[in-house]
Amino acid sequence: MNRKTTMLLMLLLCLSIMAFLILNLLLGTVKIPVKDVIDILLGNDVDNRIWTNIVMKSRLPQSLTAAMAGAGLAVSGLLMQTVFRNPLAGPSVLGISSGASLGVACVVLLSGSIGGVALSKLGVIGEVTITLSAIIGSLIIMGLIAFVAQKVKGNVTLLIMGVMIGYIANAIIGVLKFFSAEEDIRAYVIWGLGSFSRVSGGQTTVFIVLMLILLPIAFFLIKTLNLLLLGDSYARNLGLSIKRARLLVIGCSGVLVAVVTAYCGPIVFLGLAVPHICRGLFHTSNHATILPASLLGGASLALLCNLIARLPGFEGALPVNSVTALVGAPVVMWVLFNKRKNEI
Amino acid sequence: MNHKEETIRVVNLETGYNSKKGATVITRGINASLYSGELTCLLGPNGAGKSTLLKTLTAFLSPIKGEIFIEQKPLREYSDAELSKVIGVVLTEKLSLNNMSVEELVGMGRSPYTGFWGRMNENDRMIVDESITLVGIENLKGRMIQTLSDGERQKVMIAKALAQETPIIFLDEPTAFLDYPSKVEIMQLLQRLAREKGKTVFLSTHDLELALQIADKVWLLDKPHGVTIGTPEDLALNDDMSRYFYREGVEFDRESGLFKISHKLDxxxxxxxxxxxxxxxxxxxxxxxxxxxxxxxxxxxxxxxxxxxxxxxxxxxxxxxxxxxxxxxxx
Missing domain, CATH: 3.40.30 (Glutaredoxin)
Structure with a gap:
């Protein structure tokens, strides 16, 4: 694929993001005229205060969160697939999102039964606590994985370890659920459904700033990632320190998943599917192309999913995870059906 | 005859694996040298420790005992980055890689020289082109790796090693899985690289006949005997060859210096x-x-x-x- 086509595709991805972003702002349960939406965005006064609130406090933050979360998950998924040289690796596979779930489960479920306070009723403090517990939970699991990564040699071993750690986390969550009050379980289940709209107000800004810092870090890994594609032995022969590289890539990917999961809940499939779609589109494994492509593609697809979830007619909004799975699962199946000899 | 220099010296080397239970020694007492401009073949039956020796020489494994000097400097004093400019490898493992063009893959050989972003400059691009020409795969340049045949892929990996501009190239069974003409082609290519570019080429192989015809030196590796080194001709005359590969039905023909199947004639x-x-x-x-x-x-x-x-x-x-x-x- 030549440079021109690549640039053109990138441009198309950017345009699709813009288009989906605008549609996300325009469409919703409440009909707001296009002219007024533009006025609201430009900061002009609009007669209807409710409209201003809907656009500025709901639709805009939700869209931006979706775009950032999608980008983060896609990049993280790409990193995982490269470092484990496994097409089915994704953010959820290594148990990192299970870690986040475990963190949230501990706090949400235990606060009710031990502290006697239902966290779900605490408002903003409750939200921040959930976010923090998710980040801490996933970072602990990630630290564990990183530790294991230093000890074991094979990537498959490491992958299986990750999956096992995920199972353990889920088992603990199951035990916690068993001992918890019903409304706490409900709060946890709702978190688990995933949503781009859970983050509110100032927290959205924090999330977006965090992602804007974290995402560029992945770009520092392009050379490392390309070398990792060749396999450990060749990469090492070309001067790459494998252990350090693995640690950096897993770390970067893990922190991205941790932050996204903390703010949006476990969003499935985006991280797994987007890199595959991008490889199919760009016909390359070179990370100099596929990394920015995944970033843009992730943002675009997340916005599309968010749009579908909120389409007029689905009043009350579908859970995002159902939509991402409905879009993501067929893609994964398509990839498997198209698997040629030695491919993926 | 071209000028040759000692590039690798191995002193009292013991290869094997270190594990928690202690070291498992595979080959003892290797004393040998490799020279620039020469093609050296490592021969030996399965399980004799060829791969272990190659891995030890490329620093993928640490030696149990003894010392390896590469261009007079001990191997253990090299960092990964330094070593990547001295030794290039071509491995048996199949690349689980696709959607990368031949040119890009050969370009990966420049990684030790490119900067933080891995971007190639004019000079790097020129070296990649030269390497591709030298191996004779200009027609494959734009092809994707997954569409290549085994022989073509092997040539691409050799081009990668060339782009790495290392004085030493190690190859682990480069002729395995290839059809006979491709085997010959790869061996001739390697011999030419040794001759024309003054590279030290060291490879393990099971293709006895080819190795004996084309190698400048042969290392015979065997569990009971350790390593025996010499030109194929010397080893033939000393009966080392027939001793190493003695099997019922195989006979070493001293006349031609090659192996042949012996028939019972009644x-x-x-x-x-x-x-x-x-x-x-x-x-x-x-x-x-x-x-x-x-x-x-x-x-x-x-x-x-x-x-x-x-x-x-x-x-x-x-x-x-x-x-x-x-x-x-x-x-």
Missing amino acids: QAVRLIGEGARYNMVKKALARQGIDVVDADDCDVEIETTDNCYIMNGKEVPSIEMLLDMLNLYCK
Whole structure:
């Protein structure tokens, strides 16, 4: 694929993001005229205060969160697939999102039964606590994985370890659920459904700033990632320190998943599917192309999913995870059906 | 003869694996050198420790004992980054890689020289082009790795090692999985690189015949004997060759310095003639367990002429029919 086509595709991805972003702002349960939406965005006064609130406090933050979360998950998924040289690796596979779930489960479920306070009723403090517990939970699991990564040699071993750690986390969550009050379980289940709209107000800004810092870090890994594609032995022969590289890539990917999961809940499939779609589109494994492509593609697809979830007619909004799975699962199946000899 | 220099020296090397239970030694007491401009083949039966030795020399494994000097400096004092500019490898493992063009892959060989972003400059691009030309794969440049045949892929990896601009190239069974012409082509290519570019080329292989014909030096590796080193010809004359590869039914022909399958010959016919036809008939007969002699007292007499074979006075057009007639005769 030549440079021109690549640039053109990138441009198309950017345009699709813009288009989906605008549609996300325009469409919703409440009909707001296009002219007024533009006025609201430009900061002009609009007669209807409710409209201003809907656009500025709901639709805009939700869209931006979706775009950032999608980008983060896609990049993280790409990193995982490269470092484990496994097409089915994704953010959820290594148990990192299970870690986040475990963190949230501990706090949400235990606060009710031990502290006697239902966290779900605490408002903003409750939200921040959930976010923090998710980040801490996933970072602990990630630290564990990183530790294991230093000890074991094979990537498959490491992958299986990750999956096992995920199972353990889920088992603990199951035990916690068993001992918890019903409304706490409900709060946890709702978190688990995933949503781009859970983050509110100032927290959205924090999330977006965090992602804007974290995402560029992945770009520092392009050379490392390309070398990792060749396999450990060749990469090492070309001067790459494998252990350090693995640690950096897993770390970067893990922190991205941790932050996204903390703010949006476990969003499935985006991280797994987007890199595959991008490889199919760009016909390359070179990370100099596929990394920015995944970033843009992730943002675009997340916005599309968010749009579908909120389409007029689905009043009350579908859970995002159902939509991402409905879009993501067929893609994964398509990839498997198209698997040629030695491919993926 | 071109100028040769010692690039690698191995002193009292013991290879093997270190594990929690202690070291498992595979080969002891290796003392040897590798020279620039030479193609050296590492031969030995399966399980003799060829891969272990190669891995130890490329620093993928640490030696149990002894010292390896690469361009006079001990191997353990090299960092990964330094080593990547001295030793290039071509491995047996198949790349689980796709959607990368040949040019990009060869370009990966420049990684030790490119900066933080891995971007290539004019010079890097020139070296990549040269490497591709040298291996003779210009026509594959834009192809994707997954569409290549095994032989083509092997050449691409050799081009990668060339782009790495290392004085030393190690190859682990580069001719495995290839058809015979491709095997020959790869070996000739490697020999040419050693000659023309002054590279130190060291490879392990199971293709005895090829190795013995093309290698400047041979390292024979065997569990009981350790390593024996020499030119293929010296090793042939010393009977090292036949000792190393002794097997029922295999025989080392000192005349040609090559291995051949030995047949048990329990019958004899008289064969008259000369040239290629004579030799082919002799070969076909040997396969049937029939020796040829030049004595009058044989029941069967075969004569080869310019356009046919004559058996006991009857003309036979092909060796196939000749053998059929012999079969009938014996019954």
